[in-house]
Amino acid sequence: MKKRIVIALGGNALGDTLEEQMIAVKSTAKAIVDLIEEGDEVIISHGNGPQVGMINSAMTEFHKTNMKYSICPMSVCVAMSQGYIGYDLQNAIREELLNRNINKGVATIITQVEVDERDKAFENPTKPIGAFMTKKEADSIVKEGKKVIEDSGRGYRRVIASPKPIRIVEIETIKALIENNQVVIACGGGGIPVISKGNHLKGVGAVVDKDYASAVLAKEINADCLVILTAVEKVAINFGKKDEQWLNEVNVNEMKLFLKSGYFAPGSMKPKVEAAIEFVESRKDRYSIITLLEKAKEGILGKTGTRIVNFSTKVKAD
Template identity: 50%
Template sequence: MKTVVVALGGNAILQPKQKGTIEEQMANVSYSAQQIVKLIQAGYRVVVAHGNGPQVGNILLQNAAARDQVPAMPLDVCGAESQGLIGYMIQQCIGNELQKAGLDKQVVTLLTQVVVDRDDPAFRNPTKPVGAFYSQEEAEKNMREKGETWIEDSGRGWRKVVPSPMPKEIKEIETIRTLVENGVVVIAAGGGGIPVEKKGELLAGVEAVIDKDLASSLLAKQLGADILVIATDVSHVAINWGTPDQKNLERLTVDEAKRYLEEGQFGKGSMGPKVQAALSFVEGGVFLLRDIVVADAAGFAGRP
């Protein structure tokens, strides 16, 4: 039986221009769950990973709004909180769809820690904006008192930026493997995982954000999955995107993907990490054949 890792993007949970109510998010996730259950019905063992951008952003906004009443939580804790929030929605929706299909399967959400390397260059050059916008005065105070990095963001105010290091190890991989081998549908590595670093034999949370596609690729590799599906909000990977010369790509060789990445054909904050994740998965395994699908999220993003 083949194992497939499905990486759901943010659009699978919250569509553009939606407010983010629980009703909206549950409706989106419910449709994605229907497509995931189709994979289960087709005989695949399924692991689901997901993004958390809008949700963790909202958690940070809530932290900021209530900071005079309750202590604000660090980013790794907010990421863990978002894993529980989104995992609950996905777990319930998949369970409901399994029930409708008459399938007796367990679904579980696993809080997932992902180890990063403190020597990663990303820690010397934080670039990932997180949280609310603040005044220059507040930003400078945080930089001075907390040693944080803040940037002015497009005239809208100042925002904190954090590192986005490469994922090195899925800490709970053996637990995930055991669950999958026993027929459980597992939701893991949400939001790229909770970033942690090793301090001797112990772990400690890190103020960082891990790209969810790269984490999903690492999860698929360490699990020995046969297929990695990365759901997107566009129909194709393309070169010359948004120009009259745009060319949609149905298939890519490893060499072609590397060349296009070097040429800057894929956006660093959009398709680039997805193609990089695909390359890492295809090249990283002991299997002679692995499949990677960068799929239109119509089937996974809450819309027919």
Template identity: 50%
Template sequence: MAKIIIALGGNALQSGKEAPTAQEQLKVVKRTCEYIAELSARGYDIALVHGNGPQVGRIILAGETARKVVPPMPFDVCGAMSQGYIGYHLQQSLGYALKKRNLNYPVVTLTTQVVVERNDPAFTKPTKPIGPFYTAQEANFLSQNEGYVMREDSGRGWRRVVASPKPRKIVEIDAVRALWDNMVVVACGGGGVPVLENPDGTLEGVDAVIDKDYAAELLAEQVQADILLILTAVERVAIRFGTPAQEDLPSLTWAQAHRYVEEGQFGVGSMLPKVQAAMAFVKANPDKRAIITSLDKAVAALDGKSGTVITYA
């Protein structure tokens, strides 16, 4: 049975067309879980990693808005909170979708800490978008009045960005391995809660968001997954994206992907981390593959009929 780590993009958890409420998010998650359950029904052994950019942004915004009533929670605590409520939605929805297919095994969410390095250069150059999209005028106001670092995101609007250090170690990896054979595990949610490891072995939360694609890649390596499946809003990776000369790519070798990265073909806050995570996985596992595609094309992509397949050679 092939092992797959599935990295779920924001569109798999929340619709940009509906109100950003928990109820609307649950509707989207239910639809998402139908696709995931279909993969399980086809015999794939899966674990899930999800993003949390919009959700953790709203948790932080809610705390800041209510600061006169209750103290805002630290950034790392907000990340852990997002793991809990997104995981709850996934457990409930995927559990039901699996039972409809007579697949009666549990889904469990593991609050996951991921160690990052104190001297990671990301702390001096925030790049990870969180929270909702803003107009240029709104972004300027937040920058001037709240001190947020704001950045335009691939033509979709402006978002707040925070530090996004690289994941170095999954603290609960032994627990993931122990659970893997008996249930679907939701782990490294939002990229994992970023923590620093002190000399005495204690862990300390830090204000940052780890990119979920990099965390999914690390998890895929450490559980020896066969496939890293990164699901996003588009069917295939493209070069010259959004221009009349856009070219969708059904396959990429590591060398080709590296060249396109050097050319700046992929958006920093969108496709770039997905391609780089796929590259890292196939470089570490030259006999395996990574796939980037949309949620609705996941089954077809695993059958070789859609998506962008990244291989080492």
């Protein structure tokens, strides 16, 4: 039976540089078109961590050498990242569709996501952006007044505010395209963060987590399934330890207990699990899958990945 699926692409589906992205989107497109070929409606969102950091750094350096130009706001950097990632992604998907004789249009929507200016996240920046840095590079960034964290043992990264998404501004446009059999790429990088001032939308210096934005998108377009793609085939508890367990199917109440017990790292698996729970709880027959890009089709077929559901008989783990 045809399903409406939102796929939230992780960074590994896009690469870190322009050259890596050009290569990565080809295999990403194949995995996405596999699902379209099965008859499912597929809507795509994606991250932009390395890309928006690169844009921000480049525009800041440009300002230093051309002082008459102001520093580029983060909201504009997010918009730029949506455009250039969407450009590569939609062309790769279009080409793969044509290679399989599937006649569908593909469009990237420059998407704004409203946030609350009173969100506590603005007081405590936590969202990693940009490339990983050495300790020496991180110390240099800190001297400039920017906040840096050590990111899950992988190196140091700059962090900025990450407020929760409230609504998707262009949702009616997205719905119209879906209803007209188009493949839509939306909420890139979590969406351009804006606050509402009457009829005016004002960009803010933040990055919305793409998993949370994807959950909002999936709910608002009435999706059946939210697929969150990451660097592992399944979610684990006690990850990297002797008693590590990989989860197959888990109901939301059990997943909440794992979350409360601190099994999932902030900035890594935690927002994915939280987003999956939020989506699944929004309607009793919805489910979410967390898995690898190349395992997306198998995950939807129930053959792999961690499936989060409203009801299950017990926690199943390997």
